[in-house]
Amino acid sequence: MICAVVHTYNEEANIARCLSSLSWVDEIVLIDMGSTDKTLKIAKDYQAKTYAHPYTGFVEPARNFGIAKAKGDWIIIIDADEEIPASLALFLAKETKFCKTDFFRIPRKNLIFNKWIRHTGWWPDYQIRFFRKGAVSWTEKIHGIPLTKGTGIDLDPNEDFSIVHYNYQSIEQYLLRLNRYSAISAKELFLANKKFSYKDLFEKPLKEFINRFFLWQGYKDGIHGLGLSLLQSFSELVVYLKLWELEKYKEQKIVKQEIQNEFLKANKELNYWFTDLLLKDSKNEIARFILKFKRKLRIYG
Numbered sequence: 001m002i003c004a005v006v007h008t009y010n011e012e013a014n015i016a017r018c019l020s021s022l023s024w025v026d027e028i029v030l031i032d033m034g035s036t037d038k039t040l041k042i043a044k045d046y047q048a049k050t051y052a053h054p055y056t057g058f059v060e061p062a063r064n065f066g067i068a069k070a071k072g073d074w075i076i077i078i079d080a081d082e083e084i085p086a087s088l089a090l091f092l093a094k095e096t097k098f099c100k101t102d103f104f105r106i107p108r109k110n111l112i113f114n115k116w117i118r119h120t121g122w123w124p125d126y127q128i129r130f131f132r133k134g135a136v137s138w139t140e141k142i143h144g145i146p147l148t149k150g151t152g153i154d155l156d157p158n159e160d161f162s163i164v165h166y167n168y169q170s171i172e173q174y175l176l177r178l179n180r181y182s183a184i185s186a187k188e189l190f191l192a193n194k195k196f197s198y199k200d201l202f203e204k205p206l207k208e209f210i211n212r213f214f215l216w217q218g219y220k221d222g223i224h225g226l227g228l229s230l231l232q233s234f235s236e237l238v239v240y241l242k243l244w245e246l247e248k249y250k251e252q253k254i255v256k257q258e259i260q261n262e263f264l265k266a267n268k269e270l271n272y273w274f275t276d277l278l279l280k281d282s283k284n285e286i287a288r289f290i291l292k293f294k295r296k297l298r299i300y301g
Contacts, residue, residue: 002073002075004028005029007062008030008043011037011080012038015080018083030043030050031052051069058143058181064137074131102148103128107161108126109164120212120213121216136149174231185242195247196243196247201237202263204239206266209233212225214273
């Protein structure tokens with residue numbers, strides 16, 4: 001028996017698409033955090049078993065609650081803004097009949113601002129979402145890595161065998177989630193006794209941008225990759241400003257020379273990575289030699 005666990009909060013725009021993709025499961029358990037729109041009315045048309053859960057602002061607690069309510073031997077976790085394509089559904093249903101695996105890491109195809117984002121840290125975006133009951137649980141932290149028991153396998157990063165995620169559909173939606181997620185993340189840092197330093201306002205956003213745009217090849221996603229890299233960088237900035245807020249805006253002595261050094265360091269770091277990017281694109285041997293020399297000595301301009 002396969003059970004789908006779905007988390008909702010005001011998802012009338014997404015829930016029908018999500019539940020329509022679950023016709024292959026034996027049971028749908030829907031955990032709602034107090035929707036005030038038509039989410040629950042729509043869910044009734046799909047014979048979903050609905051349970052109420054206090055609003056937390058993130059999904060992990062609701063997932064654990066839903067797993068406890070599920071009767072299936074196998075569980076698939078799916079969010080309301082996701083869907084399971086028929087090819088993946090058929091594969092997973094077959095796997096339950098003979099496999100000895102306890103859980104599956106499934107690639108997720110993120111559609112952001114009307115485009116499938118293939119880089120920038122959003123592909124293959126593996127998610128542990130299909131498992132034997134008792135093999136997987138979630139921590140009570142936002143975006144926490146699930147706890148697993150037994151053996152697991154990764155599905156190949158194939159579009160046909162991936163969860164489809166209708167992620168951020170507008171800048172406004174991104175900013176609304178940013179505000180909610182950043183508040184939760186800042187609180188977690190605060191409770192973990194992380195102390196705010198103004199240098200975090202330089203280092204954390206810069207690291208996020210470098211990871212997204214360069215290391216995870218966000219530049220290959222064009223304007224989408226650049227915009228998302230900057231937005232994710234800004235999100236990190238907001239997290240640490242909110243941590244400062246939780247510390248009651250505690251004063252820190254600002255030394256002008258230190259601020260200048262942070263800007264200079266950030267500039268050198270970015271120049272290094274842009275030079276590295278130019279080096280990858282250049283086919284001229286003389287130009288490549290000059291770029292390699294500059295990158296080694298960190299001389300730019």
